[in-house]
Amino acid sequence: MLAIRLPAEVESRLEALAQATxxxxxxxxxxxILEHLDDLEDLYLSEQRLIEVRAGRSKTYSLEEVEHKLGLAD
Structure with a gap:
């Protein structure tokens, strides 16, 4: 269960859309919420990874390195 408070204008727009449809x-x-949850989770994860990389606790790999490691290089 989730209860949210919306600004009156947003509530009115939501009500109008609901009635119209x-x-x-x-x-x-x-x-x-479902539409944006994946994006928010991805953003959070990428921010955490960036912190790890900048702190030297995580390594990045180029596309060429990954292809070579996986045997996909030309």
Missing amino acids: GRTKTFYAREA
């Missing part, structure tokens, strides 16, 4: 406000809130 016959869907619920919950449906659209769920869709918006």
Whole structure:
């Protein structure tokens, strides 16, 4: 269960969309969260990896190095 407070303008827009389409406000809130959750998780992970690389605790590899290691190089 999740309860969120929205600004009045956003609530009005959401209500209008729900009424116009016959869907619920919950449906659209769920869709918006699911749509952006993967992106937010990816952003968080990439920020953590960047911190690791800058601190010298993680190594990066070029595409050529990866291809060579996997036997995919020409």
